[in-house]
Amino acid sequence: MPQNGASVQAARSSLIGSSFGMLTLQCTKKLLDRIKPTIGLAQPSTSRLGNWHATVLFWKPQLVLLVNDRTLLPVLVPLAPASTLGLRFPIALKNVLVAIGLPIEFIQSEIPGMDEISFAKTSNRSVLGVMKEFIYLAEGYRDHQGLTDPLALALKLSETPCGPLYKGPVFPSKAVRELASGGVIH
Numbered sequence: 001m002p003q004n005g006a007s008v009q010a011a012r013s014s015l016i017g018s019s020f021g022m023l024t025l026q027c028t029k030k031l032l033d034r035i036k037p038t039i040g041l042a043q044p045s046t047s048r049l050g051n052w053h054a055t056v057l058f059w060k061p062q063l064v065l066l067v068n069d070r071t072l073l074p075v076l077v078p079l080a081p082a083s084t085l086g087l088r089f090p091i092a093l094k095n096v097l098v099a100i101g102l103p104i105e106f107i108q109s110e111i112p113g114m115d116e117i118s119f120a121k122t123s124n125r126s127v128l129g130v131m132k133e134f135i136y137l138a139e140g141y142r143d144h145q146g147l148t149d150p151l152a153l154a155l156k157l158s159e160t161p162c163g164p165l166y167k168g169p170v171f172p173s174k175a176v177r178e179l180a181s182g183g184v185i186h
Contacts, residue, residue: 021046021113025086026122028055031064035082037119047113048106048179049073052089053127057135059142063150066093067131069124071175072164074134074157076150086117096154100173106180126164134160 024042031054032039045051050070057063062079066089077085077092090111097107122128134157141147141156158173169175 021115022118023047023114023116024051024118024120025066025089026051026053026069026120026124028053028122028128031056032119032121034062034079035085035119037086040118040120042120042123043118045113047110049110049113049176053122053124053131055131055135057138064089065131065134065138067127067134068172068176069127071179072127072130072162072172073176074154074172076138076154078150086119089117090114092150095151096158097176099151099155100158100176102177102180130162130164133162 022043023045026042027035027037034056042051049068052066052068052075054064054066056079057065057076064077064079064085066075066077067073068075073096075089075093075096077088079085093114094107094111097110098104137157137160138153141153147153147156155173158176159171161170162172169178
């Protein structure tokens with residue numbers, strides 16, 4: 001994994017190509033205090049997945065839990081270096097989408113939609129509730145099963161049934177597969 005911002009940007013550019021897209025990360029106050037970005041209003045995403053909510057996990061090492069607003073798909077990314085979180089998130093998301101087994105065409109269409117990332121305050125209490133449950137479960141997986149790899153934890157959490165999805169696919173991994181196959185997730 002690249003260590004400095006320039007090499008992360010170069011790695012990310014090779015993944016996303018030259019397309020331009022927009023994504024908003026809606027962050028908890030704890031995370032905003034750590035990364036200190038310019039905070040704006042949540043803007044609609046240009047990707048099919050839409051916007052994401054994020055919070056920090058004060059573990060050793062510290063991680064960021066990002067949860068998709070539409071599918072509730074979780075992604076975990078190391079917090080350090082905090083200034084490059086926006087650059088590293090699309091790379092971590094690509095790794096999760098590949099591991100779930102989504103078509104490469106869907107992945108290649110989503111990642112360019114995250115070319116520009118803006119930051120806003122959290123706004124969806126339902127997603128925040130799911131994030132709290134994911135944190136509780138992730139701590140259990142870490143403490144009792146020794147699961148510490150961010151990708152492995154994200155995949156395990158993506159198989160968790162989520163109340164907001166009960167009228168549809170129920171599991172975040174299934175919801176993102178449905179979205180990738182042309183389905184509609186609300």
